[in-house]
Amino acid sequence: MPDLTPSPDTTLIHHPYVPPAGFAAPQPGVYKASTVFFPNVAAMRAREWKDKSAYTYGLHGTPTTYLLEERLATLEGGAQCLLVPSGLAALATVALSLLRAGDEVLLPDNAYGPNKDLAQVELAHYGIRHQIYNPLDRADLAAKITPATRLVWLEAPGSVTMEFPDLPALVGLCRARGVRTALDNTWGAGLAFAPFDLLGDGTLGVDISAHALTKYPSGGGDVLMGSIVTRDADVHLQLKLTHMRLGLGVGANDAEAVLRALPSLLLRYRAQDQAARGLAQWLAAQPQVVQLLHPALAGSPGHAQWQALCGARDLAAGLFSFVFDARYSQAQVDRFCDSLRLFKIGYSWGGPTSLVMPYSLAAMRSAPQAQLQPGHLVRLAIGLEAPQDLRADLAQALAQAF
Structure with missing residues (x-):
């Protein structure tokens, strides 16, 4: 009889051990796969991925991506x-x-x-x-x-x-x-x-x-x-189906990172919101600033609409813009941004680090913006630093630039 004992390298790939079920921990498991195994041909032909009842290929979903999708649907009040x-x-x-x-x-x-x-x-x-x-x-x-x-x-x-x-x-x-x-x-x-x-x-x-x-x-x-x-x-x-035909997918470790962050989402959002409102109100009182653009603050375009839709929850993101008086030069505005020490120059928002970005509206809008004062617009995204430190940083940058 031939020796059917597999060699060690084969055994490492086809090892018979299966961990016991029932493991539970604060963070869900992370599943990575392109290939998904089927127990037999009939199962391969019967499986359906479109309704999340089974798995067929990594691009069509794993337990990790299915879990994140379901939590996000619940967060936004959707179904899928x-x-x-x-x-x-x-x-x-x-x-x-x-x-x-x-x-x-x-x-x-x-x-x-x-x-x-x-x-x-x-x-x-x-x-x-x-x-x-x-x-x-x-x-x-x-x-x-x-x-x-x-x-x-x-x-x-x-x-x-x-x-x-x-x-x-x-x-x-x-x-x-x-x-x-x-x-x-x-x-x-x-x-x-x-x-x-x-x-x-x-x-x-x-x-x-x-x-x-x-x-x-x-x-x-x-x-x-x-x-x-x-x-x-x-x-x-x-x-x-369009998503499938375009071959769109996300990495399992990225899905894991979002799943890990979701439990603190409201805490972070509220903290950044409150810090942003305080800093926005302080900036609105500075003589160099002619307009504050933050929907949760009175006087900002659309504030009444924010109040009607969001007032009950009293939440707004940690993001706002303001307009420097037109009498200042773009070079001065750029110097203000460059003088900031805690605020970093960068796109995006929602992270732990506060960001600043100057914008030129002329290239961004197709019609005159009657709701905006003339001047130079700067956007701030407030992170998780201590608000008093961010205020001090803004103050020293204003003093250096103007």
């Missing part, structure tokens, strides 16, 4: 969730799934810049048109919806300039016209308001919520990931 490699990938997946040649998409003028670029360049290659609307003017949106309009993007608040729109009014208008709505909900993070229940009675919500998990859910400034949450099973399946 997809994970993608970045927040921008979430926006692109929505567009590529729902729009076809001849269709039209509408975007607010203060939308996240790369989403506008996506429409202006990539979607145009596919024969998809776009229009830009004023998010603070419901009538402007109403006038721009055409029979070809298939999708309206919303942001609350707007990118960089932080105007807060009347979301229920805009969503209600789109629903009455039979047009789907998609919200970039990165700022709200599923905490400031309920995107699928804007009135609190279950009667009105967006169709899709896209979220850059890179920001608050990750919390560490070290993960790139996005999510797409829906309540409509048919829309979710359409998105999921």
Whole structure:
């Protein structure tokens, strides 16, 4: 008889030991796989990944990604969730799934810049048109919806300039016209308001919520990931099939990092919010500053809309902008940013480190911004440093620059 005892190298791959079930700990296990084993051919043919009832291939889901998707769907008040490699990938997946040649998409003028670029360049290659609307003017949106309009993007608040729109009014208008709505909900993070229940009675919500998990859910400034949450099973399946055809997936260790950070999400969000409000109020009193842009503070564009939608929870992200008086030069504004010691110059937000970024609005908006004072705009993202230290840093930078 031939010796059927496997050699040591084979045994290491096909070792018979299976750890006992029932292990429980604060953090869930991390599953990494491209190949997924099937016990037999019949099981291989019978398995279905679209409803998360089984596993077929790593790109279609693992216990780790399924778990994160379910928790994120609950966070935002949705029923289904997809994970993608970045927040921008979430926006692109929505567009590529729902729009076809001849269709039209509408975007607010203060939308996240790369989403506008996506429409202006990539979607145009596919024969998809776009229009830009004023998010603070419901009538402007109403006038721009055409029979070809298939999708309206919303942001609350707007990118960089932080105007807060009347979301229920805009969503209600789109629903009455039979047009789907998609919200970039990165700022709200599923905490400031309920995107699928804007009135609190279950009667009105967006169709899709896209979220850059890179920001608050990750919390560490070290993960790139996005999510797409829906309540409509048919829309979710359409998105999921596009997601599959594009070959989109996320790394197991990145999913682990977000799962680890989620339990502290509300604590971090609230702490950064409170610190930001205090610093914003202090900056508003400085003579060099002519306008403060923070939706939770009176006088900021859209404050009443923030109060109506978010006031009950009294939450706002740790992000705001302000405008330096136009009498100062751009060189002085740049010197202010360069003089900061704790604030680092960098994009993104939601992490532990406070960030600063000067912006030129002329290149970012398609129409004059009547709600903004003339001057030079700077955005701050507040991290987890002691607020009094951040205030001292701002004070010394102001003294050096002006």
